[in-house]
Amino acid sequence: MEKYIVSARKYRPSTFASVVGQTALTSTLKNAIATDRLAHAYLFCGSRGVGKTSCARVFAKTINCEHRTPDGDPCNECDSCRAFNNGSSLNIVELDAASNNGVDDIRSLVEQVQVPPTNGLYRVFIIDEVHMLSAAAFNAFLKTLEEPPSYVVFILATTEKHKIIPTILSRCQIYDFNRITIQDMVNHLEYVASQEGITAERAALGVIASKADGAMRDALSIFDQVAASSRGNITYRSTIENLNVLDSAYFSRLVDCFLASDVPGALLVYKEIRDHGFDSHAFINGLAAYIRDLMVTREESTRSLVDTDEATLKLMTDQAAKCTPTFLYQAMSLCNDADLNYRQATAKTFLVELLLIKLCQLLSPSPIFSGDGEGQLKPLQAAVQQPAMPATPQVQQPRPAAPQVQQPAPAPRASFTPAPAPATARPEARRRAATVPHTISIRNPEATLHPETASSPATSSAPRRDSAYNEKQLSAAWEAYMAANPTRHILVNTMRASHPVAAEGRAHIFTVTVENPAQQEMLEAEMPALLEHIHNALDNDFVTFEIALNQGVSSPSTWSEREIVAYMSESYPNMKKFMSELKLSLT
Ligand SMILES: [Zn+2]
Numbered sequence: 001m002e003k004y005i006v007s008a009r010k011y012r013p014s015t016f017a018s019v020v021g022q023t024a025l026t027s028t029l030k031n032a033i034a035t036d037r038l039a040h041a042y043l044f045c046g047s048r049g050v051g052k053t054s055c056a057r058v059f060a061k062t063i064n065c066e067h068r069t070p071d072g073d074p075c076n077e078c079d080s081c082r083a084f085n086n087g088s089s090l091n092i093v094e095l096d097a098a099s100n101n102g103v104d105d106i107r108s109l110v111e112q113v114q115v116p117p118t119n120g121l122y123r124v125f126i127i128d129e130v131h132m133l134s135a136a137a138f139n140a141f142l143k144t145l146e147e148p149p150s151y152v153v154f155i156l157a158t159t160e161k162h163k164i165i166p167t168i169l170s171r172c173q174i175y176d177f178n179r180i181t182i183q184d185m186v187n188h189l190e191y192v193a194s195q196e197g198i199t200a201e202r203a204a205l206g207v208i209a210s211k212a213d214g215a216m217r218d219a220l221s222i223f224d225q226v227a228a229s230s231r232g233n234i235t236y237r238s239t240i241e242n243l244n245v246l247d248s249a250y251f252s253r254l255v256d257c258f259l260a261s262d263v264p265g266a267l268l269v270y271k272e273i274r275d276h277g278f279d280s281h282a283f284i285n286g287l288a289a290y291i292r293d294l295m296v297t298r299e300e301s302t303r304s305l306v307d308t309d310e311a312t313l314k315l316m317t318d319q320a321a322k323c324t325p326t327f328l329y330q331a332m333s334l335c336n337d338a339d340l341n342y343r344q345a346t347a348k349t350f351l352v353e354l355l356l357i358k359l360c361q362l363l364s365p366s367p368i369f370s371g372d373g374e375g376q377l378k379p380l381q382a383a384v385q386q387p388a389m390p391a392t393p394q395v396q397q398p399r400p401a402a403p404q405v406q407q408p409a410p411a412p413r414a415s416f417t418p419a420p421a422p423a424t425a426r427p428e429a430r431r432r433a434a435t436v437p438h439t440i441s442i443r444n445p446e447a448t449l450h451p452e453t454a455s456s457p458a459t460s461s462a463p464r465r466d467s468a469y470n471e472k473q474l475s476a477a478w479e480a481y482m483a484a485n486p487t488r489h490i491l492v493n494t495m496r497a498s499h500p501v502a503a504e505g506r507a508h509i510f511t512v513t514v515e516n517p518a519q520q521e522m523l524e525a526e527m528p529a530l531l532e533h534i535h536n537a538l539d540n541d542f543v544t545f546e547i548a549l550n551q552g553v554s555s556p557s558t559w560s561e562r563e564i565v566a567y568m569s570e571s572y573p574n575m576k577k578f579m580s581e582l583k584l585s586l587t
Pocket residue numbers: 064065066067068074075076077078079080081082
């Protein structure tokens with residue numbers, strides 16, 4: 001029986017040609033090998049998942065290969081290549097400095113350096129996450145790095161180049177790895193799909209690639225998850241649903257509404273988005289990013305700044321051609337203000353709806369809002385006269401009939417034309433702004449005025465429940481939520497792998513640690529429904545989750561305050577002195 005191997009491991013590159021998205025860099029390396037100009041030490045820099053370690057392994061294999069191909073790639077057939085491929089070669093030694101960062105680890109590495117290769121020409125030492133080495137370990141390593149035996153090549157890899165001390169930097173040849181573009185990822189995923197006998201729509205692969213945020217390894221693991229739950233046929237639809245992605249098609253429809261000054265259309269698209277369980281703050285940021293992308297898509301010269309698949313880029317280019325730079329700039333500015341105001345806003349849905357209304361007014365003959373974010377009022381009359389055109393037929397909500405937009409009252413003009421408001425009159429301007437939606441009757445005005453009551457009992461007028469509970473009960477409620485969503489494989493897998501842990505010294509706050517940004521986003525989007533479930537199950541409305549992204553076993557962001565102090569006193573003599581002078585000690 002064939003063993004199931006996850007794609008991230010199975011499709012690890014075996015030649016330079018198969019390293020994704022780093023062609024310039026790999027050809028430089030191949031050239032150095034071909035002309036026999038090897039350095040003693042290399043430093044590979046770049047964010048996680050861009051191929052640093054894979055490239056280091058291919059490099060080690062290539063310099064030991066007995067019959068390199070004319071292209072400068074390893075043959076994968078000679079004894080040495082085969083030993084590398086099945087993991088039995090003694091000419092490659094890997095040290096993960098994230099978990100082996102002490103002096104003893106480096107000393108044993110230095111001992112191994114003294115042993116010459118039994119067959120093959122070079123021994124290659126890969127030190128991953130080299131910035132994690134302790135100061136003492138760095139010092140123990142420095143001399144060997146300076147004068148290694150002729151048969152040794154060091155490849156140091158790091159995600160945080162700025163943490164590498166200058167004495168190391170100056171001894172290495174430095175290679176900066178690119179973030180992998182969505183286009184490159186889509187091409188590679190398409191290749192993997194074809195090898196696995198999986199059919200996949202390119203648009204779906206584009207969604208997976210953008211979720212992976214530049215890391216091929218993440219893209220492949222998300223690909224595996226989606227492939228598993230869509231039974232070998234990855235469609236755009238199934239991917240969007242599976243990953244709970246806020247699709248750019250929503251934003252495209254919204255921009256169409258803005259261009260047509262179609263307020264009801266925009267509000268209905270937003271309702272659809274909320275009905276799918278998306279968080280409003282993520283929505284504002286997504287919209288802002290989309291409008292920014294339209295802005296740079298307008299110009300041929302800046303189009304390459306948009307990282308997306310070619311089909312989406314084509315659609316965006318067409319839409320951008322309909323937008324003026326002023327409109328896009330004002331729209332970005334309004335989104336930015338809404339983003340900044342979001343946290344303080346008590347009526348979040350209202351804030352977003354107001355934003356959408358402002359965006360719809362930008363191009364109407366007499367815009368209400370100047371778009372400078374101050375919400376200054378201008379005559380409303382012309383704006384309300386705009387007929388409400390449906391944006392696209394895709395909106396499924398029954399569109400309320402024509403009377404939805406009230407006929408403009410004969411002369412509300414006077415009351416809506418305040419003297420130019422000075423900055424201090426802002427609350428006043430806001431109060432006036434708040435009256436605007438009343439001129440557009442929305443099907444359920446209550447929903448607009450008390451938007452968050454449905455998803456979060458905490459903001460309702462009922463007293464917040466505060467029953468006692470223990471972690472076991474919390475855990476059981478967490479499990480029950482997974483059990484209630486058996487078909488949502490990715491959600492269930494994520495929740496299973498990241499049970500909440502009580503945050504030290506902070507009542508009712510629990511940390512949920514996830515492995516990648518995709519999981520983080522998904523869990524954030526799930527939060528309103530999940531919290532409601534947990535609150536009901538525990539009869540306690542105070543429980544809150546904080547989602548943390550796991551960035552390696554002991555990367556600083558996951559350290560406790562105590563660990564940070566310990567690290568600082570170890571690394572910085574002054575800190576140690578300071579602590580001893582004040583008679584401080586770690587407890
Ligand atoms: Zn070979």
